[in-house]
Amino acid sequence: MIADRLMGLDEAVTRFVKDGCQLAIGGFTITRNPMAVAYEIIRQGVKDIHLVCHSNGQALDVLIGAGCVKRLEIAYGGNGRYAPTCVRFKKAVEGSKIQFEDYSNYQMSLRFLAGALSIPFIPTKSGLGSDLMNYEGFSREVRKEPKVANMKYAKIANPFSEEKDEVVLLPALTPDVTILHAQYVGEDGTVRMKGLTFADIEQAKAADKVIVTCEEIVPRSFIRSDPDQNSLPSFFVDAIVKVPYGAHPTACFNFYDSDPQHLNLYRKMAGDDSLFKEYLDEWVYSVASWEEYLMKVGMETILKIKANPVIGYAVGLDRK
């Protein structure tokens, strides 16, 4: 059972998210980002994080903005129409404040899959002809550090073909810790994600430690009555934190939509260094508990973004 793995946000981050760790974040752009954990990482002042992402949006951006991230491997930093390019990510790259290396979504997903399968690399055709293959973001010194591949890509001839046929090899990723937000965790620790799962499952299986925040802890009988719906077995999960609305301002299928007003506010404030500091003070540093955060979000917004649980999203939500 999960009694020994159930904990608060503070304990989960203190125990599993260390300075200099390699961190993977579940979710995608404006959906199911583990925001409550990201905020706690910022509050605890974890630094020098090596972030490995496919298309992370909001969590990626606040972590970079708050100065927690030293190194980044990324396919995409954007928040849909709320921020076509994530604001603090853009600033950090343009200002050379961060070590960064570009990959694609599929490449990053495959790298997590390779980590999950305990294989050292994985082939694809994606990247042939692209400058992704021509620009190495990390220096030679960085490449000597733990969990950094000694080169970005390799290219080989398909050994099974007599004809010329080049293939790209991608190094596996094995993050120190993966953080995810799920709709349900069973009393037996089984994780159930609803809607799209993105690369969350591969990210979890590739990691040394996994923190899962969830909307609800549900009875074992519920989880076991329809196991085809489940995403991740219990033994991959090291910390479970119940955090309703824990992905806000990003969305969580069947529970709540992304919060357009908050994401617009964020974009405005993130664009200016002093306003962004105010944003962090107001929404992260000065917030003593998750309950207090939700009080700040307010009942009006909570009701506005609440999903119709049958349809999955907030029907008619003003998304301008």
Add this chain to the structure above:
Amino acid sequence: MIQYSDNEMMALAAGRFIKDGDIVFAGTGVSILAATAAKRIFAPGAVVFFETGGIDPSLEEIPMAVADLRAMSGTALNSGLIEAFSIVGNRRLHTIAFLGAAQIDRYGNLNTTVIGDYFKPKTRFSGSGGACDVATFASGVITFMQHEKRRFVEKLDYLTSVGWYKGGDSRRELGLKRGGALAVVTNLGVLKFHEETKEMYLTEYFPGVTIQKIVESTGFPIDTSHAVEAPAPTPGELRVLREEVDPQRLICQAILAVPQEGK
């Protein structure tokens, strides 16, 4: 005279490329509008799916991002990124992908990563996301562009996603077995690629746009000898776009959601 926006014209022009049976890979912004329009107007037998893994969503409301909950509601199946790419590149399927870009060259190669130096950028964009992957694996790519000289360039600042690479057979020689740039749809017209040289040429200019204007807005020489005026949207098409596809008018009237320099 019928009034319509650039996005509406572009969505309809792109939607006409879609045939029944096509599997349409939709990105964000105008490409979602185009994919939905294609299915509702031109090719009801096409299937729309998203890079994030949502297959054939009901699209009662238009998704504003590929991870929008509306891309996973009423679907045939919800999966993950790896499953989604197993569809894009599947050899049994004819997959058409819609992409946008900050820069394009004459062979339809795309830049969504950076303007200026990679390490000391003038403007940094979101990056590849799934664009490099779909450009690699899809049967064909249709790209939406704002038609400006600084975007239609001789040489990309960064080649994120491969089109016809260096023209001729160079894409195949890279080891990419299928796919390539099918068309470019801009706010001024539609461009395709020459069968053999794979160079971009003008095929349609939109009503009210001159060929001269397009030539001046393109940073490399283009063949305009095959160009004809595109049909204006019909009231019926616009009604479907505005009332069925995007009743909240989130994209129909919005600016193009492709990387904008300086934003």
